[in-house]
Amino acid sequence: MDALRRLGGTARNSELANMLAVSEETVRRTIKALSKAGTVERVHGGAYLAGVQGDPSFFRRISQHAEEKRRIAGHIAKMVQDQMTVFLDVGSTTAFVAEELRRAGNLTIVSNSIGIGQALAGINGNRVHLLGGEMQSDERGTFGHVAHRQVQRYAFDLVVLSTDAILDRKGFLYQSLAEADLASVVVRNADHVVMAAAHFKFGETAPYVGPDPRMVHTLVTDRAPKGTLADSIGQWGVNVHVADGP
Template sequence: MSQSFRHPEILEIARRDGLVTVEGLAAHFGVTLQTIRRDLSDLADAGRLERVHGGAVLPSGTTNIGYEERRALNTDAKSAIARACAKRIPGDMSIFLNIGTSTEAVARELLHHEHLMVVTNNMNVANILVANPSCEVVVTGGHLRRADGGLIGNLATETIRKFKFDLAVIGCSAMDDDGDILDFDIQEVSVSQSILAQSRRTFLVADHSKFKRSAPARIASLSDVDAFFTDRPLSADLTASCEAWGTEVVIA
């Protein structure tokens, strides 16, 4: 079966099952694993699927993909982005790290930074940074979202408003062509907006997969952040907009 015939059926299976696996599709079509990986990469490049560890899922519109799948998505890119971001973070400062696998990657890169105060609504970030004896960790409290260890709701927002951070490092679930930063959970969006309001500077960390996704809730615009750390160049129009806004774009 040619590639042009496999692609529609792969998409149909993804719509039916929510997730397709490389091994399952190879067995279904009677082709090699390498052939299916190429098919999934082509569909991901076209924005029809999102690659996850061992397979792919449909791009999300109103609900996010699972936390473990997100954690396995674009791990090398997230690590490179996190390293580039952490290099811009000196010691002796207060930082907020929000919910997300990209901010967790940043936390891992901060394990050897000295004299940091890190406030977070991400239990995973707190568990990572507890290994740095020179880092004071403050957890906001709030309603625990068991799916990803995020803390959201009024208590989280009230805690954030008690601080003025030197820097916030935030992630997002999606980004529009006009530079709007998007997420799925309106409660998380409210927390993220409070973080922006209480921070002197803001860094956004997001890999290229976020350029191809959509989500219903708006956090802010790229014009509201000081630097955007990512792994691939933006479109010409969005690059020009960032230059006009004074938003630095760092390609890791």
């Protein structure tokens, strides 16, 4: 309970395990017991304090379509090689990617996500750099001018981004202007840009435009896009990888 409070009232299992120096299985058993007592609320891969102020929207999102996100994350993890410099954003799918990367070694991980920093710091010789900037509690990450300045100093072998919607004619869209802006900055210093998005984001819309879709090299998803969206993705020059099923 104290660890959850120190992490702002919400946390991934991997964050709690790292902070408490116990196994994730121990964390899961403890959370299960605390949830029965009504002191915490369980979600897929994490928990939050019952009655926590604000909407734990990140944890609600990460618990939705978990199987599809896990498949996408497993596919992306195979693209990562030891000693790469990798950027991961605050998206719920990239949280699954971070869990997969706990098996990799000697990576330089750069992220604006508190959870990803907690999950990968000190694992297998990985070096983790957490961007500064203004904290947004609903996204559990940092954004703004400071984050933009810092991220431009890295040369990324691989950038992994999430998105809220993919729409033909408009590209990759976001509900948050701050997230759209940071994604647009990060792609400029990347050898390879991967967009991780499950099929339910196809044809959806959001108010803010993210990076130029022509700067995205690969879309990793769980189902192939069809129709006019598939045509647009082809015109943008984005390769589509469909993650293997269960």
